[in-house]
Amino acid sequence: MSEQQAVLFSELSCGDGHRIAIATLNAEKALNALSLEMVDRLGAQLDRWEADPGIAALLIDSVGDRAFSAGGDIRRLYESMVEHGEDENPYARDFFSREYRLDHRLHNARMPVITWGNGFVMGGGMGVYQGGDFRVVTERSKLAMPEISIGLFPDVGGTWFLNRTRDNSGLFLGLTGAQINATDALFVGLADVFLAHQDKTAVLDELAALAWAEDRDARRAQIDQVLQDRERRRRELLPPAQLEPHAAWVAAVSACATLDAASAAITAYAGGDPWPQRAVATHSRGCPVSIFLAHELNRRGRGLALADALRLELVAALNCAKYGNFREGVRAQIIDKDNSPRFAPATLAELTPDIRQQYLTPPWGDAPHPLADL
Secondary structure (H helix, E strand, O other), rough: OOOHHOOOEEEEEEEOOOOEEEEEEEEEHHHHOOOOOHHHHHHHHHHHHHHOOOEOOOOEEEEOOOOHHHHHHHHHHHHHHHHHHHOHHHHHHHHHHHHHHHHHHOOOOOOOOEEEOOEEEEHHHHHHHOOOOOOEOOOOEEEEEEHHHHOOOOOHHHHHHHHOOOOHHHHHHHHHHOOEHHHHHHHHOOOOOOOOOHHHHHHHHHOOOOOOOOHHHHHHHHHHHHHHHHHOOOOHOOOOOOOOHHHHHHHHHHHOHHHHHHOOOOOOOOOOHHHHHHHHHHHOOOHHHHHHHHHHHHHHHHHOOHHHHHHHHHHHHHHHHHHOOHHHHHHHHHOOOOOOOOOOOOOOOOOOOHHHOOOOOOOOOOOOOOOOEE
16 A cells, blocks of 8 residues: 555535545554654645645545554664664654644644544544544543653643643553553543444434534534434443542542652552553553653653643654664564563663653753744
């Protein structure tokens, strides 16, 4: 498949003359992982649709049943990190800068945006998904920010949207890489509405039958009515809660004043439920620098606007690409698949103040921030 086909664009005609724009991620074998070319094509098409007053709303979905998008194109990032080492990495800078710009644009789009989060919604896919005014989960949805396993951190706006979760439970998700289903995504505030995946065509038909209002907020209300009416008919398909039974523990972890206290609270879990057991295991194996960044950016991100959060994330992301842990994590998990990353430092106790500061210092020196104009 060529990159030119990696995102499909179409429009659905409405009875009143408006059109619904549809962007479909089309890299099924790669679980619709976002490449730089996909980011650029989405951004360019968004330019055209936003300039067209005939577009009433935008739906972003994906091909296949396995994933909305399981992350970013980390294989290509890995190649760039191998090539450049600790030297300036133009590809990493372009990828993260343009990806974050796209995420910011979706949050501020002229038209209402529906993101159809069927299957895996992870990492870079979460960045696009969270840009929706209506974040749809289905019976197959599996949401996660699993970056601590590969030497990165919850980026693509995670500093902002994980901070907006119930009881700051997003911090727990970032520190553990825990995967949640539709029921828990609704519970913590990372999704808005539950629909059966098979109902997507019917939902589009109902939206196409609307007499669209001209005001954006009024259009949002029209979409909300359609989706809520459909959700009421499908509540019996919601999967059993995984996080909610442990909500008090998750809230307690997320309320800890320090990273050391939060890590201790996570690893102190001694119950027999497989869901928290997996979260504890992933945290225990995670990259210490990544765990630090997940905690520190969540702390710094409280009260930040999305643009400021993305600017903060770009500093950390480029330093992750520069200093080796991200490269090592991808090597172990994706390239060699030995699942034995050699992270440095190897423990949270070895994270010196100098190492912490290293990852939070702009790698471009006194030059303007690449996202200064957001």
